[in-house]
Amino acid sequence: GENVEQHPSTLSVQEGDSAVIKCTYSDSASNYFPWYKQELGKRPQLIIDIRSNVGEKKDQRIAVTLNKTAKHFSLHITETQPEDSAVYFCAASTYGNNRLAFGKGNQVVVIP
Amino acid sequence: NAGVTQTPKFQVLKTGQSMTLQCAQDMNHNSMYWYRQDPGMGLRLIYYSASEGTTDKGEVPNGYNVSRLNKREFSLRLESAAPSQTSVYFCASREGAGGGSGNTIYFGEGSWLTVV
Numbered sequence: 001g002e003n004v005e006q007h008p009s010t011l012s013v014q015e016g017d018s019a020v021i022k023c024t025y026s027d028s029a030s031n032y033f034p035w036y037k038q039e040l041g042k043r044p045q046l047i048i049d050i051r052s053n054v055g056e057k058k059d060q061r062i063a064v065t066l067n068k069t070a071k072h073f074s075l076h077i078t079e080t081q082p083e084d085s086a087v088y089f090c091a092a093s094t095y096g097n098n099r100l101a102f103g104k105g106n107q108v109v110v111i112p
Numbered sequence: 113n114a115g116v117t118q119t120p121k122f123q124v125l126k127t128g129q130s131m132t133l134q135c136a137q138d139m140n141h142n143s144m145y146w147y148r149q150d151p152g153m154g155l156r157l158i159y160y161s162a163s164e165g166t167t168d169k170g171e172v173p174n175g176y177n178v179s180r181l182n183k184r185e186f187s188l189r190l191e192s193a194a195p196s197q198t199s200v201y202f203c204a205s206r207e208g209a210g211g212g213s214g215n216t217i218y219f220g221e222g223s224w225l226t227v228v
Contacts, residue, residue: 034216043202043219044155089155098143098162098206099170100217104154 002027004092006103014111019077021106023090026071030092033073034100035064038087047088048075080110114138118203118220125193125227133188133223135203143206144186145170145217146178148199155202161186193227200224 003026013019025033034049050057050064050073057064066073077084087107091100118135125131137144145160147170157170161180175197177189186205190197203220 043221045219046216049216098168099157099160102155104152 001099002030002092002094002101004090004101004103006088006090006106008106009104010107010109012109012111013080015080015082017080019075019080019084019108019110021075021088021090021108022072023074023092023103024070024072025092025101027092027094028068028071029094032093033064033066034091034093035062035075036089036091036102038089038105040086044089077108080108082110082112084108085110116203116205116218116220118201118223120223121221122224123226125190125225127193127195127227129193130189130191131193131225132190133201133203133225134185135187135220136185137203137205137218138184139205139207139218140183141205141207141218142183144180145204145206146176146186146188147202147204147219148172149202149222150199158188158201190225195227198225198227 006023031052036044037047038044048064050066061078063076087105089105090103093100116137142163146158147155156172158176159178161167164183167178179187201223204217206217207215
């Protein structure tokens with residue numbers, strides 16, 4: 001089955017700087033890649049996703065890039081703010097497979 | 113529109129006791145899921161139901177059973193709780209049945225379960 005790995009496990013950034021989290025996946029047939037944000041004590045919520053037919057997608061301060069050849073995708077957060085502090089999960093899915101494979105999560109800490 | 117609702121939010125069980133976690137969604141979604149979340153382990157799939165009347169094992173199904181009661185409800189049962197089942201449990205739902213459809217997974221608020 002699909003195996004998704006995230007790096008680094010913890011990332012600390014100064015407020016205002018950019019943060020980048022990278023995920024790798026194993027199944028070249030995967031074609032849907034969402035990112036979820038989980039604040040402490042709360043549920044994971046989708047923040048952005050990308051399909052394999054595009055290489056980049058942006059939504060205000062966040063963006064996701066996909067490199068299908070290398071089988072990795074990354075979350076980019078610009079102008080980080082304290083409210084960006086959370087655990088971020090990436091996931092991958094293959095068409096026809098009803099299951100999302102999640103990575104183990106990245107703890108992002110934004111230092112004021 | 114409440115989304116995904118799960119109960120109870122908190123529960124303490126003694127080893128060997130049984131309990132059922134209830135989950136309901138009001139978004140008319142076809143697929144429903146149960147995950148457990150442990151520190152450093154991410155979200156691990158216990159069981160899922162692609163559509164009403166079907167259930168399948170995920171990564172960590174041992175010690176659990178599920179019932180897709182109808183399209184709205186998907187319950188998770190611990191028949192004989194063990195300390196290793198201490199975790200946060202999330203129910204989730206998704207509109208589509210195909211992984212590549214791009215449909216968002218919506219999570220419930222979580223159930224904190226402690227087995228002593």
